[in-house]
Amino acid sequence: MLKTRIIPCLDVKNGRVVKGINFVDLKDAGDPVEQAKIYSDGGADEICFLDITASNENRDTIYDVVERTSKKCFVPLTVGGGVRSIEDINKLLNCGADKVSINTAAVENPKVVLESSKKFGSQCIVVAIDAKKNGDKWEIFTHGGRNNSGLDALEYAKKMENNGAGELLVTSMDRDGTQIGYDIDLMSKIASKVNIPLIASGGVGNLDHLVDGIKLGNASAVLAASIFHYGKHSVQEAKEYLDSKGIPVRI
Amino acid sequence: MKVTIVDYNSGNISSVINSFNEVAQDKVNIEVTADLNKIKSSDKVVLPGQGSFKSCVDALKKINGLIDTLNEFAITNKKPLLGICVGLQMFADIGYEETETKGLGWIPGKVSKIDNQNGKYKLPHIGWNQINIVKESKIFENVENYTHMYFVHSYEFIPKDKNMISATTDYSSNIVCAVENENIFGTQFHPEKSDKIGLKIIDNFINI
Numbered sequence: 001m002l003k004t005r006i007i008p009c010l011d012v013k014n015g016r017v018v019k020g021i022n023f024v025d026l027k028d029a030g031d032p033v034e035q036a037k038i039y040s041d042g043g044a045d046e047i048c049f050l051d052i053t054a055s056n057e058n059r060d061t062i063y064d065v066v067e068r069t070s071k072k073c074f075v076p077l078t079v080g081g082g083v084r085s086i087e088d089i090n091k092l093l094n095c096g097a098d099k100v101s102i103n104t105a106a107v108e109n110p111k112v113v114l115e116s117s118k119k120f121g122s123q124c125i126v127v128a129i130d131a132k133k134n135g136d137k138w139e140i141f142t143h144g145g146r147n148n149s150g151l152d153a154l155e156y157a158k159k160m161e162n163n164g165a166g167e168l169l170v171t172s173m174d175r176d177g178t179q180i181g182y183d184i185d186l187m188s189k190i191a192s193k194v195n196i197p198l199i200a201s202g203g204v205g206n207l208d209h210l211v212d213g214i215k216l217g218n219a220s221a222v223l224a225a226s227i228f229h230y231g232k233h234s235v236q237e238a239k240e241y242l243d244s245k246g247i248p249v250r251i
Numbered sequence: 252m253k254v255t256i257v258d259y260n261s262g263n264i265s266s267v268i269n270s271f272n273e274v275a276q277d278k279v280n281i282e283v284t285a286d287l288n289k290i291k292s293s294d295k296v297v298l299p300g301q302g303s304f305k306s307c308v309d310a311l312k313k314i315n316g317l318i319d320t321l322n323e324f325a326i327t328n329k330k331p332l333l334g335i336c337v338g339l340q341m342f343a344d345i346g347y348e349e350t351e352t353k354g355l356g357w358i359p360g361k362v363s364k365i366d367n368q369n370g371k372y373k374l375p376h377i378g379w380n381q382i383n384i385v386k387e388s389k390i391f392e393n394v395e396n397y398t399h400m401y402f403v404h405s406y407e408f409i410p411k412d413k414n415m416i417s418a419t420t421d422y423s424s425n426i427v428c429a430v431e432n433e434n435i436f437g438t439q440f441h442p443e444k445s446d447k448i449g450l451k452i453i454d455n456f457i458n459i
Binding site (some may be wrong): 074098121 | 262263265266269270272273301302303306367370373374375376377378379380381399401402403404405421422443444445446447449450
């Protein structure tokens with residue numbers, strides 16, 4: 001039976017972890033490679049790096065991070081943030097990323113998804129959807145949640161599936177950072193609209209939220225950042241909790 | 252000992268290279284090349300593959316003499332070869348991804364889309380699934396049955412001769428996830444992304 005994936009996400013800025021696991025025995029708490037290794041040794045099913053480097057001159061730092069991580073961690077590595085072009089995707093894959101997540105570029109130029117999934121295969125193209133509720137629908141936001149594209153999230157999700165996305169990483173902008181749980185309504189609506197796996201993101205504050213994302217939101221995988229940081233919960237604890245709730249996990 | 256990972260522009264092979272280097276350390280020489288002479292002089296060959304069946308077969312054909320060299324290596328000389336993901340799928344006679352495409356024909360059978368049972372099963376089949384080992388195999392030495400491996404694919408290999416199947420996994424139906432025909436080995440899952448137990452499979456292949 002296919003297991004539900006738990007994916008810890010690390011925010012990386014200028015090649016350094018912004019928030020992370022706060023362990024005393026870490027030699028360098030800001031090193032994404034060391035943090036990723038702790039997660040993969042702890043049973044993470046996948047690792048996600050979100051590059052939030054603002055300035056263009058420091059953009060190359062992520063390539064070095066990915067290259068070093070892929071030599072130490074032998075679980076799938078997804079990298080997103082600032083991915084603009086086929087060339088960016090190519091570079092990340094060559095550095096050892098297994099999947100690349102595309103956000104703003106997919107909205108501005110949907111051809112990027114079409115062309116990259118043809119060139120590299122759907123299996124490595126994840127489309128990241130940042131959605132915010134407006135009335136009875138959800139709209140797609142870009143540029144780290146700053147710009148409203150006005151696009152309908154459900155229609156957009158379907159379009160991205162048709163363009164060759166292998167997975168959708170859906171983040172609720174309303175919930176992100178709130179720790180009050182995923183936007184279950186959004187997740188379940190998109191999950192029933194598409195036939196590709198959905199990764200739920202944004203708003204996890206406790207382990208029950210992960211359970212809800214899977215059972216009620218119908219997500220194939222759950223992504224979380226802060227509950228795994230500062231040692232609040234380990235990936236292993238999360239898996240044991242999901243297991244106790246009858247959700248199939250890799251233990 | 253020299254192990255060659257065939258670099259035929261079949262998509263992203265960095266993870267395959269990293270995992271073989273990790274296992275080999277300094278004991279084994281890992282080459283990444285499409286040079287025919289280097290492949291011929293190898294002890295073992297790894298055939299990775301990402302993207303579609305058609306794109307991988309096309310990429311193999313683009314390199315003059317590569318298919319002949321692989322045939323000579325695996326069929327005539329019967330040296331160990333490991334196909335990963337689409338690398339395994341290409342062992343088939345024929346594949347139906349994008350359009351009907353002839354494969355290498357090393358293990359009779361076809362590659363067709365996984366039945367998603369009208370949307371009940373999401374495709375691609377992405378994530379960790381348990382393997383059911385149905386045949387004793389050198390690459391599964393000291394690998395426990397029902398171990399989790401990492402998968403990412405939408406198409407499955409259906410060999411004509413069920414005796415070629417060495418492991419299956421349960422997704423929609425019993426999907427073939429490993430095959431073996433004498434010196435030819437294949438895994439549909441990604442040992443290079445399946446953590447320590449995946450590296451064990453790579454180690455087993457290197458030590459055949």
